[in-house]
Amino acid sequence: MARGAVTIIDVAQAAGVSKSAAARVLARNGSVSDKTRMKVLEAAARLGYRPNHVARAMKSGATNTIGIVVPDVALPFFSAVLRGLADTARAAGFEVLVSNTDNDADIEARSLELLAEQRVDGVVIAPVFQENPAAIVRLDREGMPIVLLDRRMPGLEHLPLVSLDHVDATERAIRSLIEGGHRRIALVTEAAQVRSTLESLTSRTSESSDLSLLRPSAQRFVGYLRALHRAGLEIDDELIIRSGYTTGDAQQAVEAFLDRDTGATALHATDAVLSSGAYRGIRACGFSIPDDLSFIGFDDEDWTTMVQPAVTVVEQPRQRLGATATTALVGIIRGGAAEPREQLLEAELVVRGSVAAASLPSHTLRCEPIRTGVSAPSPSTSGRL
Amino acid sequence: MARGAVTIIDVAQAAGVSKSAAARVLARNGSVSDKTRMKVLEAAARLGYRPNHVARAMKSGATNTIGIVVPDVALPFFSAVLRGLADTARAAGFEVLVSNTDNDADIEARSLELLAEQRVDGVVIAPVFQENPAAIVRLDREGMPIVLLDRRMPGLEHLPLVSLDHVDATERAIRSLIEGGHRRIALVTEAAQVRSTLESLTSRTSESSDLSLLRPSAQRFVGYLRALHRAGLEIDDELIIRSGYTTGDAQQAVEAFLDRDTGATALHATDAVLSSGAYRGIRACGFSIPDDLSFIGFDDEDWTTMVQPAVTVVEQPRQRLGATATTALVGIIRGGAAEPREQLLEAELVVRGSVAAASLPSHTLRCEPIRTGVSAPSPSTSGRL
DNA sequence: TTGAAAGCGCTAACAG
């Protein structure tokens, strides 16, 4: 600000015209004679004039800035979303202010407060799961354009949401396993719900209004139930592996699971964190993928193509999520138009080598931990396929 | 802005005091009676007053906002840097505006221009490599506080730089291999320089002034040369694997290299992208790590602990790079103090299982491509160890 | 301690 600070007045003086004449030229609106335009443009270029967006914002009430509030931009998912959002925002003439919440409601509230003080024109937020999202509600009431990303919760029903179609994503993965002949398919989930709570959502077709209030993990769980249900397969609680939301938890849970004789021929983990833990667990037990067990992961992180065989995954259109959310937000800012309450993007199943057809009935296979640190020759216990 | 728009005037009226009295309370400076303070605070709370940072910036000339300009926030390195930067900035009372350049000089120039128009108080930038960084130079001349991140180039000698100590990072990796008994150590590099150009930098101790103008890749190359030099080992051009900057290139280059009989017992790739390519190349040839070849990667990406054995890597303190850059920038903004021209952070060697001691003299080992898609039982051609 | 008043740089309504 104290910068070079060439103002519109300096330009006007140098060009020998009035402040408003210069303003008209520089803001390219209002009519001006060619001669005046020339003089002003020349003076502006010579002096190195640079419009002051702060003053402009002060006057117009629009900062041409939007905020994005996410748990952690360092997570691959959110950094990709941010990228998509930033590109779209820039193309629409907006700058982007970022905030991390670390899934802390207080930090989130504080971040929103700061963004509001900065007078951003709108906010895209992946909200922290909380009882009472008061900060968001308050901002919304005050008229701040808000678009939810990836998550909704009670109290925010009226806000537009851009999210993956979580139900469909998982359903798609499970369906592909079923089509491959798998019948006993295990699921690693961090959803807390018991099966029966979600099972009612399985049959009805368009319950998205209910579904969107569930956490993504629960929605994905529904996708699992729905896929089995539609295929006429029985749902076996034994195949549902509950895990805390850490790689370590998932690994442990999967190892414990594999140690039991469940007859599972395939396993799907419904999240990136759970996927890497599950994969580790499978390997730690000495199981060979896909010979002993087929595996489908979630999110296309780089490790999935570094291991052998490469892992079949459900991939989210991360950048597109950010871009879509931004487009929706800009629409609200510009038009005040009521955006569709929900935009669900489709996931894609990236088929690689971690899934085999299940032609033979499953047989007993137990977890046999291998000596860590030694590159494990796959036990090849089974001759399936 | 058009928001709830409770202004300081509204508060003053509600409190029955003058605008300036209210301002003094709300900006907590200037002396006010307790009674006045109470009344104002109460009114502000009741009305939901929220300071308008735009107006404040307009008046004070400080936006309390900084910009970060990087090639791509979706890359793990930059997203981690951004996280560190955002945390530090927030703690210091600054908001963060992000820009991606995709390594395009024009986009970079445009981004800087926009940030300047927004009147950010300072900029942290990982500049695009270019002949003439005019946009950065211009901003600097106009007095904009700037801190370079990770890269410097001719024309920017005077700007403070926060970077990894690239030379030391690679030197450290190579030294550890040497200490493990390796003598024929291959390097995958994207540096364009011929060996002799850099070799002169090997002996002198504190040529950092010269070194910082080299690209990170070249600096790392110097680290390689320096490590061998100091160990009194001969440098063999045959062991230097030149690669383009893509995973595919690196894989191809490594495969071609392994197809020759060079007697290498260890290999180091000086970058995350090259590392994954190199790793793929080694595996594609059917080599077993570390039995046939020891391997050290660069950057601690998630795949390095998903493969077996886990990969020993040189790890950069990414978040700390962002934090350090921000601290430096804030120092300049606040104090105008001349920051140290260069702050080089140390890398850490994370020792895992991909390095074996080289006890036996190397023997002939050729690349034997394996059938892709088949999980390769390691050939175990050699009985080393 | 308090209030009045002058802007920060820009836009826009208005008069000429």
Next chain:
DNA sequence: CTGTTAGCGCTTTCAA
């Protein structure tokens, strides 16, 4: 087509 003028919300002298 052009110049004058009145603010946007806030901070900060300057008097009182």
